[in-house]
Each structure stands twice: as structure tokens, then as C-alpha cells.
Amino acid sequence: MKGIVAAFFVLLIAAGCAGMDMRMHRVGSSAPADDRTELKIPDEMKLMQKKMMRAHLATIGRIVEALSEDDLEEAGEIARKNLGWNPEEERRCAKVAAMSGEKDFFALGRAMHEKADEFVAYTTDWDKPGSLKALSELIGTCNACHRRFRH
Numbered sequence: 616m617k618g619i620v621a622a623f624f625v626l627l628i629a630a631g632c633a634g635m636d637m638r639m640h641r642v643g644s645s646a647p648a649d650d651r652t653e654l655k656i657p658d659e660m661k662l663m664q665k666k667m668m669r670a671h672l673a674t675i676g677r678i679v680e681a682l683s684e685d686d687l688e689e690a691g692e693i694a695r696k697n698l699g700w701n702p703e704e705e706r707r708c709a710k711v712a713a714m715s716g717e718k719d720f721f722a723l724g725r726a727m728h729e730k731a732d733e734f735v736a737y738t739t740d741w742d743k744p745g746s747l748k749a750l751s752e753l754i755g756t757c758n759a760c761h762r763r764f765r766h
Contacts, residue, residue, distance in 0.1 A: 651763060652764050653764070654711065654715040654764050656714045657721055664711065674698055681693060681720055682743070684749070687738040690736075690746065692730045692739070698728060698753075700725065700731070705725070708721045708725060708728075720761065730752050730753040733752075736749075737749050
């Protein structure tokens with residue numbers, strides 16, 4: 616069962632990545648333009664934000680591992696501590712939105728963190744199918760933001 620759950624999440628994440636606009640990785644003069652909105656923030660802020668996004672992705676991996684072991688309590692705790700919506704996340708999202716002038720960034724960031732809170736609620740109720748659906752939707756909010764914005 617653990618293998619099936621882990622395989623499901625690998626496929627889920629791979630499908631999400633495949634749905635992302637990967638044109639920016641193509642090299643050569645024939646590469647189409649990246650039509651996503653650039654977040655116009657200082658380079659130092661871009662580096663910090665990329666580091667946070669990598670940490671979020673590592674958190675998703677830890678959540679998947681806990682779910683593969685049927686440890687919903689641990690999965691929920693990981694999500695609550697690392698991805699949940701809180702005043703600090705609100706401040707960060709608002710700062711990037713204000714600096715970039717992109718109010719949609721705040722809405723998309725908040726949606727991801729609130730989806731993490733929804734995931735936590737399902738784990739608290741020991742609802743594994745609901746937890747998996749909420750985690751899938753959480754990953755979808757990440758993809759929505761990456762489809763809209765770039766650095």
C-alpha cells in the first residue's frame with residue numbers, strides 16, 4: 616500500500632510539473648518567449664523566495680512520506696508547521712505583492728497556504744482520501760502561481 620501511495624504522489628507531482636510552462640528552459644533563438652508575468656522584485660528577494668519554494672517542495676516530500684506510512688498525524692503536523700497560513704506567511708506574501716505590484720501574487724500565495732490548512736483539517740479527522748485530495752489541490756495552487764509568474 617505504501618508503494619501505491621508513493622507512486623501516486625510521484626505521478627501527481629510529475630503531472631503537475633509537466634503542466635507547467637517549461638518553455639523558459641529551452642535554449643536557442645527559436646525558443647518562444649516566456650509570457651508569464653515577471654515578479655519585479657530585487658534579486659536578493661528572488662533568491663530568498665526560490666529558497667522558500669524549494670523548502671515548500673521538500674515539505675511536500677516529507678508529507679508524502681508520512682502519508683505512505685499512514686501517519687496522518689505526522690503529515691498534518693508537518694503541513695501545519697511549514698505550510699499553514701499564519702501572520703508571518705501573510706506578511707511575506709503581502710511584501711512580495713507590494714514590492715512587485717502584483718496583487719494576484721498575494722491571492723495565489725494565500726490560496727496555497729490555506730489549502731495546507733484544509734489538508735491539516737482532513738488529517739486531524741483521519742480522512743486519508745480527503746487529505747490526498749487536499750494535497751493534490753495544494754500542489755495545484757503551486758502550479759497555478761508558477762503558470763502566472765516568473766522571476
